[in-house]
Amino acid sequence: MDELELIPPAIAGPPPAGGFWREVWRHFRRRKLAMLALSFVVFLCLVALFAPMIAGTKPIICKYKGRIYFPCMGYYVRSWENPIFRQDRMLHHYPTRLKELDPKSWAMWPLVYQDPYWRVRDNEWPGRPGNPWGINGKPSRLNWFGTDQQGFDVFAQMVHGTQIALSVGFVSMGIASVIGITVGALAGYLGGWVDMLLSRIIELVMCIPSLVLILALVAMLDNVTNYHLMAIVGITSWTGIARLARAEFLKLKQMEFVTAARAMGASWPRIVFLHVLRNALAPVLVPITFGIAAAILVESGLSYLGFGASPPNPSWGTLLKAGRSAIEQMWWLILFPGLAIFLTVLAYNLIGEALQEATDPRLRQVT
């Protein structure tokens, strides 16, 4: 595309008609703010993915007793930390114990030596003071965003909390869009009593106060994990997608290509999910993007109210909750996580809006 733009239009003629998504991308790219938002989300994804390498107390990679290990993997899944380190009682003492037990060992450390689940103690890292806690935990050179009441580093918690915020957004909206698109597609395409029934169900779920639904479901679980929250948010937030998908399918099923497919003898599931869905996907993508922002809000709101995942849960909402209880002294517990939530929601809203304009030709002409 870029090379083509260099050639004067008289020679190049009209640009080749790209696919629909290519066209969308071309329009999306024009909006600077949306691109900024997109790069922010990509940045957050990278932070989430590499969280243990950004902030942690386990080496990213180390050579220990003649073998190479990746202890930081333990932050993703407990058992990915090699058992040899537990045998050697390495936890929280990696910097000193590594040298002590194997003088020839070497290690590469995370960018910030701080732990979301643990207060760094005096001389844990040789010559480095431990984390202050409570009102002494102001942002400092060692604790960029301060520490909380227990002395856990806020920056480390926020970096690891990014994983929660993003995965809750993506997974719950994934669940919601599967339910929503299926229900909406069936209602819109099949019509008749199926539509009647499914529309009533959509209305029903819309009218049930989502907080009751969420709190009731959370209360039924003994040990709430973030996976539970994702599922719960997913099964409570599909109605908007379903309504839009239904409207889109109602419109598209009148199109000629559907008649053509039917004339060729395609079965209705094939028509619905192969032919119509491809064309209905673009408008449905918009509420999904806004839904991700909403899901992140729900998760942090629930954590704020104390109904989030069971501790330890370094969610942004949990930090806000800790900050609320010490609002007179510990401002840093509110300022930084609040900013993270705000910027993430803002970014998703900007992306959603740009997508809306890029996928809807009617809006495109206007701007």
Place this chain on the structure above:
Amino acid sequence: MLNYIIRRVALGLLTLLLITFVVYALIRHMPGTPLTLDMANMDPRMMPSQEEIDRMNRLYGLDKPWYEAYFIWLKNVVQLDFGRSIPQNNEPVLNLILERMPATLLLSVTSLFLTYLLSIPIGLWSTVRSGTFAERAASTLLYMLYSLPAFVAALYLQLLFYSKLGWLPLFGMHSDNYETLSTAGKAWDLLKHSILPIVCFTYGSLAYDSRFIRANMQEVIRQDYIRTARAKGVPPGRVIWHHAFRNTLIPLVTLFGLTLPHLLSGAVILEQIFAWPGMGRLYFEAIGQRDYDTIMGLTLMFSVLTLLGQLLADLLYAVVDPRVTYQ
């Protein structure tokens, strides 16, 4: 028209029945009952015996399976008996709700009033000044406000006005010495306590509505009749207000109908942050205490308002747009 209303109401009643049924099933499946949760806070030596518990369960109808209990609840509601709150000393649910209603209404009505009072001028202003630097700055600011979650804003405002500046109280609706104050002092006290909650209730819908008005105006202002009006020499103010704005009323009216339930629903997280004794907080407390009748009473009220709001929006549609008729 009447026919349409009757059909809608009938359908609404069916939906209502389903909603209450599902919510009842859900809350009865939450672990614990109002009695067991109450006992958790009791002195172990004062624990009632098993017979006593059974007697109380029978008394409150908690021994029956939930579907049976639901129909008993439904029968009572049809007779306008909304039940009693077990954890709140058997206070009738209706009294509890009426007691909390003014606090929520104070916030929601003020905020609704402020929203429309401000968003219409802002929306019109940004249409007229479209593209200027001031308009773009204002639009960006409004967009950011729209994305700012209310509970984050609430915490930030508390941080600023309570912790840093010390101008406003942190939470609650009254100061401790409220009873001793003069009438003017009471009003001042209430005002000081309600500023932050009202701001948090308002700014989101203000941002949303003024963007909404602007978007609709942008569409209308390109119409031929606007150009005609301008061409025949109608003053610009009149074109905007009389010719353009009136034609954006339809979506605005729909929006108004959909905000109706929010007048009473309050906001759980905001009321929690400001310890504001409103409906949202009552809801939250009721869920925590497994206060079945209160949850059901509130759910019923919100669902009725939601459905009514939708109906009202559709009917107002016909009022503002003569082309719309319901057969």
